[in-house]
Amino acid sequence: MQNRQVILSRYPDGHPRAEDFEVVSIDMPGPGTEEVLCRTRYLSLDPYMRSQIAGRHISGSIAPGDAMRGESVAEVVESSHAAFTPGQLVRGFGGWCEYFTLPGSALSPVNPGLDRPSLELSLLGMTGLTAWAGMIWQAEVKAGDRVLIPAVTGGVGSAAAQFCRLRGAEVIGTAGSEKKCAYAVDALGALACINRHEGDLAGQLDQHFPGGIDVYFDLVGGELLHLASERLALQSRVVLAGLMAEYNDAERAPGPPPGFWIRARATIHGLVVYDFEPRRREFVDTCLPLLREGKLDQREDMTDGIESAPEAFCRLMHGGNFGKVVVAFP
Numbered sequence: 001m002q003n004r005q006v007i008l009s010r011y012p013d014g015h016p017r018a019e020d021f022e023v024v025s026i027d028m029p030g031p032g033t034e035e036v037l038c039r040t041r042y043l044s045l046d047p048y049m050r051s052q053i054a055g056r057h058i059s060g061s062i063a064p065g066d067a068m069r070g071e072s073v074a075e076v077v078e079s080s081h082a083a084f085t086p087g088q089l090v091r092g093f094g095g096w097c098e099y100f101t102l103p104g105s106a107l108s109p110v111n112p113g114l115d116r117p118s119l120e121l122s123l124l125g126m127t128g129l130t131a132w133a134g135m136i137w138q139a140e141v142k143a144g145d146r147v148l149i150p151a152v153t154g155g156v157g158s159a160a161a162q163f164c165r166l167r168g169a170e171v172i173g174t175a176g177s178e179k180k181c182a183y184a185v186d187a188l189g190a191l192a193c194i195n196r197h198e199g200d201l202a203g204q205l206d207q208h209f210p211g212g213i214d215v216y217f218d219l220v221g222g223e224l225l226h227l228a229s230e231r232l233a234l235q236s237r238v239v240l241a242g243l244m245a246e247y248n249d250a251e252r253a254p255g256p257p258p259g260f261w262i263r264a265r266a267t268i269h270g271l272v273v274y275d276f277e278p279r280r281r282e283f284v285d286t287c288l289p290l291l292r293e294g295k296l297d298q299r300e301d302m303t304d305g306i307e308s309a310p311e312a313f314c315r316l317m318h319g320g321n322f323g324k325v326v327v328a329f330p
Helices: 048-053 117-121 126-138 155-166 178-186 201-208 222-229 258-263 273-292 306-317
Strands: 003-008 021-026 035-044 072-079 089-092 099-103 146-149 170-175 192-195 213-218 232-240 267-270 300-304 324-328
Touching: 003 306, 021 306, 035 089, 035 117, 035 306, 072 099, 072 117, 089 117, 117 324, 126 155, 126 213, 126 232, 126 273, 146 155, 155 170, 155 213, 155 324, 170 178, 178 192, 192 201, 201 222, 213 222, 222 232, 232 258, 300 306, 306 324
Parallel strands: 146 170, 146 213, 170 192, 213 232, 232 267, 300 324
Antiparallel strands: 003 021, 035 072, 035 099, 035 324, 072 089
């Protein structure tokens, strides 16, 4: 049996390119005591991985020659752990590879009855948990709030928009094309969506938020964080959850003047999703019925095979994805 994985072959210069990665053959792992051998079925690709490559992520760094990390849904092949049996679907951080072993304690069973097991990596996974933690537990979004969500058709943004809609809040999103903006309004329930490549962004924010922004869910940093902070309503809430606009830059951009936040009497939350892992079951128990009732959904930008992972990741880091980026393995 062959096993392949993706390694980082060189540090990217700005935006990553497919040549910065390499698919290599490695030895087939075998499960040790209390370990489980798994075959990857779906792999999640996420912007934070670029920050790992830059050595700036809380989860650690990746250097040339290192295997790329990531969360996956996998099928148990062989198990020496009593909780898992061959054929069972599990979720864990197996990385960009076809087969992996992990301790049974590092794996979780996939929720039964899902038509798309990949949802464990998107709406019901770390992506959805990030959106739920930020919108529901931190910002406490409520009916009547006017919310700004950038990258609204991406994995986290689309989940956040739907959670806000269910709470009765009004969402204004931003996206990179008219097609994505139409999807945000028609499928996600956004009140409106701003094409960030068209027109005056500051002027459009003024138009959509005449009374100020009640909640800003920041997934991008950069210019939009500054513009949004300048337009906050009184008693607004800002959730800082990502830096998509800056992940490819060698240097961090300076943040907005604190005076914007002070003037608005704003509450600022830093969101690290790992802090909310102990509450994941609470989140899933709430969202799984809504998913099965058709009140929630997740568009997935899916490619096939481990060879497609580098290019799919590069497209994500250029903003070319449409939905949560997932690699399916045959």
